[in-house]
Amino acid sequence: MTSSTNYVRTRATHPRSRPIGGRCAQAAASLASGCGRAAHQAALRGVAPSPQLAALTPKVRAFVEQSAALCGAARVHVCDGSEQEAAALLALLEHQGTLKRLPKYHNCWLARTDPADVARVESRTFVCSASERDVVPAARLGGRSALGNHIAPADYDAAIADRLPGCMKGRTMYVVPFAMGPLGSPLCKIGVELTDSPYVVYSMRVMTRMGSKVLEALRKDEDFVRCLHASGTRGLPGWPCDPPRTIILHRPADNEIVSYGSGYGGNSLLGKKCLALRLGSVLARREGWLAEHMLIVGITDPSGRKRYVAAAFPSACGKTNLAMMTPTLPGYKVECVGDDIAWMKFDDEGVLRAINPENGFFGVAPGTSESTNPIAMATIFRNSVFTNVAETEDGGVWWEGMGGAPSGLTDWRGQPWDAKKGTPAAHPNSRFCTPAEQCPIIDPAWQSPEGVPISAILLGGRRPAGVPLVVEARDWRHGVFLGASMRSEATAAAEHSGKVVMHDPFAMRPFFGYNFGDYLAHWLSLPRAGRKMPKVFHVNWFRKDQQGKFLWPGFGENSRVLDWILRRCDEEPCYQETPLGLVPSEGQLNTEGLNDINMKELFSTPKEFWLQEADAIEKYFTEEVGEDLPNEMWDELNRLRNNFSES
Ligand code: GTP
Numbered sequence: 182m183t184s185s186t187n188y189v190r191t192r193a194t195h196p197r198s199r200p201i202g203g204r205c206a207q208a209a210a211s212l213a214s215g216c217g218r219a220a221h222q223a224a225l226r227g228v229a230p231s232p233q234l235a236a237l238t239p240k241v242r243a244f245v246e247q248s249a250a251l252c253g254a255a256r257v258h259v260c261d262g263s264e265q266e267a268a269a270l271l272a273l274l275e276h277q278g279t280l281k282r283l284p285k286y287h288n289c290w291l292a293r294t295d296p297a298d299v300a301r302v303e304s305r306t307f308v309c310s311a312s313e314r315d316v317v318p319a320a321r322l323g324g325r326s327a328l329g330n331h332i333a334p335a336d337y338d339a340a341i342a343d344r345l346p347g348c349m350k351g352r353t354m355y356v357v358p359f360a361m362g363p364l365g366s367p368l369c370k371i372g373v374e375l376t377d378s379p380y381v382v383y384s385m386r387v388m389t390r391m392g393s394k395v396l397e398a399l400r401k402d403e404d405f406v407r408c409l410h411a412s413g414t415r416g417l418p419g420w421p422c423d424p425p426r427t428i429i430l431h432r433p434a435d436n437e438i439v440s441y442g443s444g445y446g447g448n449s450l451l452g453k454k455c456l457a458l459r460l461g462s463v464l465a466r467r468e469g470w471l472a473e474h475m476l477i478v479g480i481t482d483p484s485g486r487k488r489y490v491a492a493a494f495p496s497a498c499g500k501t502n503l504a505m506m507t508p509t510l511p512g513y514k515v516e517c518v519g520d521d522i523a524w525m526k527f528d529d530e531g532v533l534r535a536i537n538p539e540n541g542f543f544g545v546a547p548g549t550s551e552s553t554n555p556i557a558m559a560t561i562f563r564n565s566v567f568t569n570v571a572e573t574e575d576g577g578v579w580w581e582g583m584g585g586a587p588s589g590l591t592d593w594r595g596q597p598w599d600a601k602k603g604t605p606a607a608h609p610n611s612r613f614c615t616p617a618e619q620c621p622i623i624d625p626a627w628q629s630p631e632g633v634p635i636s637a638i639l640l641g642g643r644r645p646a647g648v649p650l651v652v653e654a655r656d657w658r659h660g661v662f663l664g665a666s667m668r669s670e671a672t673a674a675a676e677h678s679g680k681v682v683m684h685d686p687f688a689m690r691p692f693f694g695y696n697f698g699d700y701l702a703h704w705l706s707l708p709r710a711g712r713k714m715p716k717v718f719h720v721n722w723f724r725k726d727q728q729g730k731f732l733w734p735g736f737g738e739n740s741r742v743l744d745w746i747l748r749r750c751d752e753e754p755c756y757q758e759t760p761l762g763l764v765p766s767e768g769q770l771n772t773e774g775l776n777d778i779n780m781k782e783l784f785s786t787p788k789e790f791w792l793q794e795a796d797a798i799e800k801y802f803t804e805e806v807g808e809d810l811p812n813e814m815w816d817e818l819n820r821l822r823n824n825f826s827e828s
Pocket residue numbers: 494495496497498499500501502503520521543544545546547548549553674722723731734735736739
């Protein structure tokens with residue numbers, strides 16, 4: 182880019198801040214600096230820093246200089262977030278072959294990744310702390326935990342020293358100052374992501390509030406999360422990556438994230454899962470709030486009363502769809518605050534308030550259509566980047582579930598698509614990246630600094646069998662148990678294969694920044710005098726009949742479930758007790774106008790199934806959590822089992 186400045190190495194302006202990778206990396210950095218490039222030679226002669234660097238606060242500058250030296254970047258560009266800069270990035274990305282213009286739409290772009298870099302890689306995602314138990318529950322100490330991977334400080338430094346030195350050779354390192362949440366909100370957090378990927382820079386500009394304003398805010402308060410992303414030294418020309426050596430590292434104690442080898446989604450857009458959830462959950466626990474994998478939606482009922490709910494569903498299980506729902510029930514209106522992450526805190530009046538820390542949607546493309554999610558369809562065909570979708574002959578996009586496949590499709594790998602081969606045209610985890618403000622039903626309060634008041638928390642997953650459409654928790658503690666015992670079919674959002682039903686407590690399994698037992702204790706500690714606790718519900722849009730067909734039409738029809746939930750928030754006695762919790766009493770779920778719904782099967786709770794489920798939960802709690810599991814969870818499990826044994 183024309184406005185890039187030549188990077189010149191100077192002595193760290195803030196010697197007290199710990200360089201990424203620690204001493205190991207310091208040594209590696211000095212090795213990298215000895216590689217003979219002109220910039221470093223000049224640096225050794227003590228050339229003055231560029232004006233762009235000089236304008237940074239000392240801490241940001243030290244971070245940039247140390248990281249550029251470590252990675253051997255040829256140039257540094259500090260992003261201002263301007264339109265002009267965005268245009269220059271797009272021109273560069275097009276020139277490099279990373280993005281292709283989609284002439285059918287306004288300012289829309291297609292990216293095809295390296296076929297080995299298509300989703301989050303949970304097995305290569307680590308949280309670093311001196312004590313393993315900060316991260317891994319007691320039962321899995323010294324072994325492999327399903328609830329997050331721990332890495333020791335020395336191994337963390339070694340992983341960095343193994344990968345980062347010289348990895349940006351010949352490349353520009355971009356400095357991306359970004360805010361999660363509206364600047365000025367008490368819940369807002371600032372990060373600075375350094376990356377050699379202009380695709381990441383452009384995406385961060387959509388997904389976060391990015392640019393000079395954030396650097397200005399840092400002048401008042403220098404606190405920020407240090408995020409270093411390096412694409413890696415292999416991969417395709419337009420998509421550098423290094424899949425065999427990909428690693429995603431978090432070090433909560435130092436507010437630090439280091440990601441190497443993947444340019445995709447949550448692996449590389451470090452504000453999202455890495456900052457807002459993994460580091461966010463650590464901060465939230467320390468400061469008494471919640472950082473959750475939840476959508477936030479405003480629902481106005483036919484009487485004109487508006488309530489907000491937050492919902493935790495695992496990746497690719499319906500958050501974006503619920504957040505943008507077009508209700509089929511007359512008189513209902515839905516407005517979107519956020520589709521993936523909620524930061525929530527009780528205010529002085531005891532009301533739980535939520536903000537969406539993001540600024541855009543990184544949504545699953547397949548399945549998005551005029552019939553399933555017309556609001557998304559009205560949002561995404563301007564100013565968007567589509568990654569790994571299929572391309573149409575007329576320069577548009579297509580994916581499975583959009584409607585009939587046009588002829589002449591090019592698949593996500595760039596090959597002519599042949600329906601007969603049985604491979605999908607769009608990758609199952611293909612995504613759109615779109616500014617939230619373009620959503621026609623974006624909530625007027627979506628950027629409110631204090632957040633929106635939350636009346637109910639929904640939990641849910643893909644449960645093909647046994648789990649009813651909706652259950653209300655008897656109380657907060659039972660709600661925490663419903664979250665702790667959540668399971669869902671694996672999806673294409675991460676590297677898991679097949680449709681195996683996995684435990685995914687609170688839809689946070691891939692995103693916990695600390696010990697899951699402590700996480701549960703944190704949730705259990707929230708009720709206090711004067712606090713209005715939201716009601717908790719578990720929903721399942723994905724139950725199937727014997728033929729494998731969904732029993733519930735889902736999407737806009739889910740408004741019928743929201744209607745019941747809101748009536749329960751008003752304490753309407755429209756429920757009956759079951760061994761599982763409270764469900765709609767006969768006739769109280771509005772199914773008017775719906776045909777052929779097998780309500781009996783949709784709400785059945787087979788005793789055999791639930792006794793087995795209780796065994797599976799016990800096994801999970803025992804093998805994955807052990808003595809870190811709060812006793813309340815054992816009490817709830819016993820209650821579940823007793824309720825069914827006696828039923
Ligand atoms: P992440 O962005 O990965 O966190 O996913 P998400 O939770 O936002 O999931 P999303 O709303 O994108 O939905 C994922 C897939 O589930 C899409 O293919 C949807 O079409 C499908 N889906 C969403 N809601 C429903 C529903 O109510 N019923 C059915 N059958 N499918 C749904």
